Amino acid sequence: xxxxxxxxxxxxxxxxxxxxxxxxxxxxxxxxxxxxxxxxxxxxxxxxxxxxxxxxxxxxxxxxxxxxxxxxxxxxxxxxxxxxxxxxxxxxxxxxxxxxxxxxxxxxxxxxxxxxxxxxxxxxxxxxxxxxxxxxxxxxxxxxxxxxxxxxxxxxxxxxxxxxxxxxxxxxxxxxxxxxxxxxxxxxxxxxxxxxxxxxxxxxxxxxxxxxxxxxxxxxxxxxxxxxxxxxxxxxxxxxxxxxxxxxxxxxxxxxxxxxxxxxxxxxxxxxxxxxxxxxxxxxxxxxxxxxxxxxxxxxxxxxxxxxxxxxxxxxxxxxxxxx
Amino acid sequence: xxxxxxxxxxxxxxxxxxxxxxxxxxxxxxxxxxxxxxxxxxxxxxxxxxxxxxxxxxxxxxxxxxxxxxxxxxxxxxxxxxxxxxxxxxxxxxxxxxxxxxxxxxxxxxxxxxxxxxxxxxxxxxxxxxxxxxxxxxxxxxxxxxxxxxxxxxxxxxxxxxxxxxxxxxxxxxxxxxxxxxxxxxxxxxxxxxxxxxxxxxxxxxxxxxxxxxxxxxxxxxxxxxxxxxxxxxxxxxxxxxxxxxxxxxxxxxxxxxxxxxxxxxxxxxxxxxxxxxxxxxxxxxxxxxxxxxxxxxxxxxxxxxxxxxxxxxxxxxxxxxxx
Numbered sequence: 090x091x092x093x094x095x096x097x098x099x100x101x102x103x104x105x106x107x108x109x110x111x112x113x114x115x116x117x118x119x120x121x122x123x124x125x126x127x128x129x130x131x132x133x134x135x136x137x138x139x140x141x142x143x144x145x146x147x148x149x150x151x152x153x154x155x156x157x158x159x160x161x162x163x164x165x166x167x168x169x170x171x172x173x174x175x176x177x178x179x180x181x182x183x184x185x186x187x188x189x190x191x192x193x194x195x196x197x198x199x200x201x202x203x204x205x206x207x208x209x210x211x212x213x214x215x216x217x218x219x220x221x222x223x224x225x226x227x228x229x230x231x232x233x234x235x236x237x238x239x240x241x242x243x244x245x246x247x248x249x250x251x252x253x254x255x256x257x258x259x260x261x262x263x264x265x266x267x268x269x270x271x272x273x274x275x276x277x278x279x280x281x282x283x284x285x286x287x288x289x290x291x292x293x294x295x296x297x298x299x300x301x302x303x304x305x306x307x308x309x310x311x312x313x314x315x316x317x318x319x320x321x322x323x324x325x326x327x328x329x330x331x332x333x334x335x336x337x338x339x340x341x342x343x344x345x346x347x348x349x350x351x352x353x354x355x356x357x358x359x360x361x362x363x364x365x366x367x368x369x370x371x372x373x374x375x376x377x378x379x380x381x382x383x384x385x386x387x388x389x390x391x392x393x394x395x396x397x398x399x400x401x402x403x404x405x406x407x408x409x410x411x412x413x
Numbered sequence: 414x415x416x417x418x419x420x421x422x423x424x425x426x427x428x429x430x431x432x433x434x435x436x437x438x439x440x441x442x443x444x445x446x447x448x449x450x451x452x453x454x455x456x457x458x459x460x461x462x463x464x465x466x467x468x469x470x471x472x473x474x475x476x477x478x479x480x481x482x483x484x485x486x487x488x489x490x491x492x493x494x495x496x497x498x499x500x501x502x503x504x505x506x507x508x509x510x511x512x513x514x515x516x517x518x519x520x521x522x523x524x525x526x527x528x529x530x531x532x533x534x535x536x537x538x539x540x541x542x543x544x545x546x547x548x549x550x551x552x553x554x555x556x557x558x559x560x561x562x563x564x565x566x567x568x569x570x571x572x573x574x575x576x577x578x579x580x581x582x583x584x585x586x587x588x589x590x591x592x593x594x595x596x597x598x599x600x601x602x603x604x605x606x607x608x609x610x611x612x613x614x615x616x617x618x619x620x621x622x623x624x625x626x627x628x629x630x631x632x633x634x635x636x637x638x639x640x641x642x643x644x645x646x647x648x649x650x651x652x653x654x655x656x657x658x659x660x661x662x663x664x665x666x667x668x669x670x671x672x673x674x675x676x677x678x679x680x681x682x683x684x685x686x687x688x689x690x691x692x693x694x695x696x697x698x699x700x701x702x703x704x705x706x707x708x709x710x711x712x713x714x715x716x717x718x719x720x721x722x723x724x725x726x727x728x729x730x731x732x733x734x735x736x737x
Binding site for chain 2: 115167194197198200204205208212220223237
């Protein structure tokens with residue numbers, strides 16, 4: 090069984106050897122650009138780790154891993170257009186660096202590149218691989234649509250929010266793991282279990298992100314603490330606070346949300362004060378732990394030795410243990 | 414062997430039964446909208462006709478035909494954003510009716526739907542089907558990129574133009590036919606021949622369109638005659654005229670092209686007069702006939718009886734015989 094570091098090396102090599110066409114340049118340059126902006130490569134790593142978990146060499150699933158990584162980067166390029174985002178990983182987004190048209194079309198051809206990689210999977214597993222990949226891709230699109238719709242709605246329930254982050258973020262983690270399992274010839278039951286593990290851990294990750302945005306240590310956090318608060322982003326914390334707030338807390342929260350002109354730091358402080366009154370951090374952590382525990386319970390049911398499971402658990406813990 | 418009318422009925426039924434998800438509504442409504450705007454359904458019909466040509470029931474390739482039709486409609490939705498087009502088949506484009514973001518994301522999920530349909534193909538032919546579909550989709554994206562680049566270039570050669578229309582328009586016809594052949598279990602040679610037939614006939618179709626835009630009978634032509642001239646669109650006719658024009662003809666042509674304010678009918682008349690001096694219509698027809706003849710020569714080599722070939726030839730002739 091290969092170590093996580095060895096799998097990362099396989100990924101790095103595969104990314105170096107993607108071998109995209111060079112012409113037309115404006116179509117393919119943005120693909121190299123976005124993929125080489127980096128990122129932790131968690132999703133393709135999950136494909137490889139799942140394949141190794143079930144006793145097959147990760148080199149068998151490297152094409153599926155590339156499909157997942159290219160697809161993920163495609164969603165970043167198109168989401169950045171839709172969200173009007175100027176920066177991605179500290180660099181200009183594709184639509185800023187080139188143009189919106191280039192970003193649309195390069196994104197489209199990335200989807201084709203993802204599918205080309207997928208078609209290289211062992212034909213024995215091809216049909217299952219495609220069905221899983223397509224269901225995943227469809228879920229991610231649905232999640233992005235719901236995320237956009239929620240921006241202009243003021244009656245989003247916690248249940249709807251959890252479903253949105255499940256689709257937008259978590260199904261891709263679940264799908265990546267399931268692909269790796271399928272290509273290892275895992276049983277349908279184990280493939281479903283690892284997919285469900287991934288989905289639940291993905292929801293926990295996103296709730297963790299929601300908490301970190303408000304309560305992270307500014308010294309250790311990669312971005313501005315309170316960014317979600319400033320933008321009135323409908324995170325778990327805000328939705329829960331809106332559900333629970335009464336009296337002065339409700340007045341304060343709604344005043345901050347509707348304020349047109351404000352000092353950003355004052356707003357972050359003010360909204361966090363409301364959250365503290367309502368014990369929102371604790372409630373969010375309980376929800377996060379609920380999904381993490383559910384994920385781990387599903388993982389425990391997978392018919393593989395604990396020894397083989399260790400690396401995936403370590404990675405999961407590392408991702409969950411980013412500091413506040 | 415089923416008649417063309419029977420195959421069209423199979424297509425109509427399949428489109429009625431596409432069974433798209435209903436939620437999120439804003440993601441899926443645009444798909445039904447664009448697909449039900451109609452069109453001649455030539456591309457999916459070619460899939461079915463190729464399958465029947467090689468002696469297999471067209472119902473075997475109906476999922477591939479749907480994949481081609483959904484993919485084609487996806488390219489229309491995204492191209493209309495890029496081209497800033499307000500109308501498609503006389504109705505509002507998706508980005509006009511909803512928004513650019515909806516059009517981007519609905520387009521993306523159409524690509525997924527196309528791939529979902531493709532995955533339903535008989536597993537024996539799945540790998541070949543995917544490889545052909547992905548190569549086709551990639552070509553179409555490359556063609557759209559080149560088309561956009563050519564708008565701002567003034568040194569586009571005839572060779573580059575033919576390659577652009579080959580990618581943007583013709584490879585999808587070739588790909589549709591090849592998919593149908595693959596699913597019928599045709600030999601690799603026959604599958605390649607019918608693909609090449611489709612590509613060459615597609616280039617002939619586009620040259621025919623270029624000629625029609627200038628020389629169609631306004632009574633019979635569906636749209637404004639001279640639209641390409643008014644917009645300075647770099648068609649075969651304009652590029653050839655720029656190549657050949659000297660002296661007064663060159664001056665007249667360049668004056669019309671660079672004119673900022675002009676009477677549209679005068680410009681159409683003026684540019685057409687230059688074309689007539691240079692015998693452009695005749696030259697364009699010779700090029701068109703060259704590709705049509707090449708297509709027919711390839712088609713003749715396909716190892717199937719003339720009787721089975723008759724319907725595809727009839728369709729081809731119908732599409733080429735639209736009146737001037």
